[in-house]
Structure formats: C-alpha cells, structure tokens
Amino acid sequence: MKTLKTLVIAIALAAGTTGLTHAATSVATSKSTVQVQQIRNATAKIEYAGKTFLVDPFLAKKGTYPGFPDTFHSELRNPTVELPLPVNEIMNGVDAVIVTHTHLDHWDGGDQNFIPKAIPLFVQHEADAKVIRDQGYTNVRIMTDSTEFEGVRLTKTGGRHGTEEMYSKKPLGDALGEAMGVVFQAPGAKTVYIVGDTVWNATVDATLSKFNPDVIILNTGDARMRGYTGAIIMGKDDVLHAWQVMPNATIIATHMDAINHMTLSRKELRDHVNEHKIGDRVRIPADGEVMKF
Numbered sequence: 001m002k003t004l005k006t007l008v009i010a011i012a013l014a015a016g017t018t019g020l021t022h023a024a025t026s027v028a029t030s031k032s033t034v035q036v037q038q039i040r041n042a043t044a045k046i047e048y049a050g051k052t053f054l055v056d057p058f059l060a061k062k063g064t065y066p067g068f069p070d071t072f073h074s075e076l077r078n079p080t081v082e083l084p085l086p087v088n089e090i091m092n093g094v095d096a097v098i099v100t101h102t103h104l105d106h107w108d109g110g111d112q113n114f115i116p117k118a119i120p121l122f123v124q125h126e127a128d129a130k131v132i133r134d135q136g137y138t139n140v141r142i143m144t145d146s147t148e149f150e151g152v153r154l155t156k157t158g159g160r161h162g163t164e165e166m167y168s169k170k171p172l173g174d175a176l177g178e179a180m181g182v183v184f185q186a187p188g189a190k191t192v193y194i195v196g197d198t199v200w201n202a203t204v205d206a207t208l209s210k211f212n213p214d215v216i217i218l219n220t221g222d223a224r225m226r227g228y229t230g231a232i233i234m235g236k237d238d239v240l241h242a243w244q245v246m247p248n249a250t251i252i253a254t255h256m257d258a259i260n261h262m263t264l265s266r267k268e269l270r271d272h273v274n275e276h277k278i279g280d281r282v283r284i285p286a287d288g289e290v291m292k293f
Contacts, residue, residue, distance in 0.1 A: 031190045034215060034293045038285035039090060040083055041258040042106055042197070042219055049152050049186035054094045055194060056106040059087050059114045065104060070172075071261035072224040078105065079258045084288030087114045096120040096149055100196045101161075101179035102128050105259050110135040120149065124156060124180035143180065157181035157207045159198025163230040172225070176232060183211050190214035190293055197255075199231065200238050208246060215293050216242055219255035220269065221262030235264050236272040243278045250293060252283045 035047040042056040062082040067074035083090070097119055099107045109115045109132065117136050122143045123129050129140045141147070143156040159181055160167075167173040181196035181204075193213035195204060208216075222235030233255060242251045256266050266284050273279050283291055 031214070032188050034184075034190050034192060035290060036192075036215070036217070036252060036285075036293070037290045038252075038254055038287055039085075040081065040287045041079065042100075042255045044194075044217065044254065045090065045094070046184070046192070048184050048192065049189045051095045051150055051152055052093045053096050053098055053184075054090070054115075055098045055182075056100055057090075057097060057115060058105050058108050059083065059090065059112055060108050064111075065108075067260035068104075070226050072226060072263055073260045074226070076260035078260055080260065081258050081287065084286075091115070094119070096122065098122045098143075098154070098182060098194075099128065099132065100124065100182065100194070101177060102131050103177075103179075103197070106179075106197070107132070109137070122147065122149075122154065124178060143182070151186055153183075153185040155183040155185070155211075157183060157193070157196070158203045159196050160201050160203070161197045162199065162225070162232040163228065165230070166225060166228055166232070181207065183207065183213065185211075193217065195219065195234070197233050200234060200241060205245075213246070213249055215252065216246060216249050217252045217254060218242060220253040220264060221255040221257075221259065222264035223255075223259070223261045224263050225261070231263075236269050239269065239273065239282060240276055240278060243276075243281055250281050250283060252285065252291065254285065256284075258287075 037045040039045060041058050043058050044055045046053045062079055063077040065078045067076045118138050121137055121140050129142055132140050143154055145155050147154040159179060161176045161179045179197040182194045184192040191211055191213040192215045194217045197219055219233045220235055220239055222231045223233050224231055239253050253269055256262055269284055273282050
C-alpha cells in the first residue's frame with residue numbers, strides 16, 4: 001500500500017510538472033501584446049517589444065497652419081481638430097520618433113518644441129535627415145531595410161505618394177516627394193506594417209507578401225489635389241482590398257478627420273465597412289483610442 005501511494009504521488013507530480021512546462025512553453029511561444037494609440041491624423045504612439053515609438057508627430061494646436069494650397073478645402077486651417085490629450089502625456093515614455101516624411105502634417109517639429117532635441121529620430125533618407133538636423137535635432141538616423149533599435153527591427157518600405165500623372169507634373173511631383181512605410185519586428189512579437197502616405201501599388205503588394213504582417217496601419221483619408229483625378233493616399237476601397245488579400249491581419253484605418261484635404265471621414269468609412277461586412281478585422285480608432293493586439 002505504501003508503495004502504491006508513493007507511485008500515485010509520483011505520477012501526480014509528474015503530471016503537474018508536465019502541465020507547468022506546457023504552460024511555460026505556451027507563454028514563451030505566444031506573441032507579446034502590441035499597443036497602438038491613435039493620436040491624431042497619422043500620429044500614433046506604438047508600444048512594441050518593450051519600446052515606445054511616436055510616429056509622425058504633428059502636435060500643433062487646432063488651426064495653427066493654413067490649409068495646403070491647391071488641395072481640396074484649402075480654405076480650412078490645419079489641423080482641423082485639437083489633440084485628444086496634452087502633449088506632455090503624448091510624449092511620456094517615448095523612446096524614439098519615426099518620421100515617414102517631412103510634410104507638415106507628419107512632422108511639425110521645426111515649428112514646435114515638443115520633441116526632445118536629442119531623442120533617437122528615424123527618417124527615410126539623407127534629405128529628410130538634413131531638414132531635421134537643421135532644426136536642431138542631434139540624433140537623427142536614416143532607416144534602412146535592416147535597422148535595429150534596442151531589440152526591435154525596423155524595415156524601411158516604399159510607396160508612391162500620388163498618381164503617375166501627378167508625379168509627371170512639375171513642381172507637384174517634387175512637392176509630393178517620397179514617403180516611406182515601416183515594418184516592426186521582434187522575437188515573439190506580432191509584425192506591424194505602417195504603410196505610410198502611399199496609394200496602393202506593387203511595392204505595397206510585395207511588402208505584404210514578404211512580411212505577412214499581423215497588423216496593418218493604413219492612411220485612408222483619400223486626400224485630394226485640386227485639378228487632378230485620383231488621391232495621394234489610400235481610401236475606403238483600399239481598406240476592403242487589404243481585408244481581402246490579408247485574411248489573417250487586423251487593419252487599422254487612420255489619417256482622417258484632421259487635415260483640410262482629406263475627403264473620407266471615419267463615418268463614411270464605417271458605413272463602407274458595415275456595407276461590406278468586414279468589421280471583424282477593421283479598426284477605425286477615434287483620436288486618443290488605445291488598441292491592443
């Protein structure tokens with residue numbers, strides 16, 4: 001009987017140990033939580049693999065700047081809405097800044113003094129680096145297809161900030177310029193793809209195929225130039241397309257309701273999402289909203 005009891009206890013302990021080992025393995029192999037906070041326009045605060053990134057900071061008060069000339073509704077002043085929370089709260093805990101391009105609605109750090117001058121700040125190329133260094137920033141870094149920042153891999157991706165017709169016209173093509181996207185990767189973390197200011201093209205398709213992201217952030221305000229057909233960033237049909245071609249990804253739609261030349265509102269996009277019954281994987285965050293994945 002004593003031997004039998006000892007055997008039963010041993011089996012129970014072994015089973016418990018196995019359960020604990022399985023649980024520990026599950027924790028170790030599960031992907032860690034990614035947090036994305038929509039701030040305003042394309043500005044987002046992303047907590048990723050233990051680091052916090054502020055993307056495309058545009059932190060001025062409502063109405064600080066005139067509308068962009070030769071665009072839809074240029075009579076409106078930018079930004080058209082206030083920030084959802086104080087700037088010091090937005091900056092709290094930020095480890096690095098990413099500027100996808102230096103158009104004013106993605107970077108107003110030359111006019112505003114909210115960003116610390118010595119903070120690590122990533123840009124797409126030397127031209128943007130020079131602009132920002134000339135504004136007094138001392139730790140500007142150029143992102144590549146294999147940039148590492150304290151355990152996070154940042155990959156620069158491409159795009160096209162408008163139609164071919166627009167790029168063929170001077171000086172419009174030069175003004176549109178280049179804008180990058182960014183892919184976030186880290187061991188045990190979900191892959192996040194910020195597509196950036198671009199229309200849908202072969203470069204976006206290639207990036208999706210290569211990285212198979214879990215979370216895709218689309219700039220979907222359908223911004224328009226006066227006198228031209230087509231948009232300079234994505235719109236509602238691109239949200240539907242992303243949902244169709246990436247069946248396992250969550251799509252975050254942003255860059256709406258804050259700048260004069262946006263022609264797609266959150267309300268209109270929600271109606272589109274509901275019409276096509278794609279709300280299971282599409283998020284349309286309000287300013288200040290926090291999303292966890």
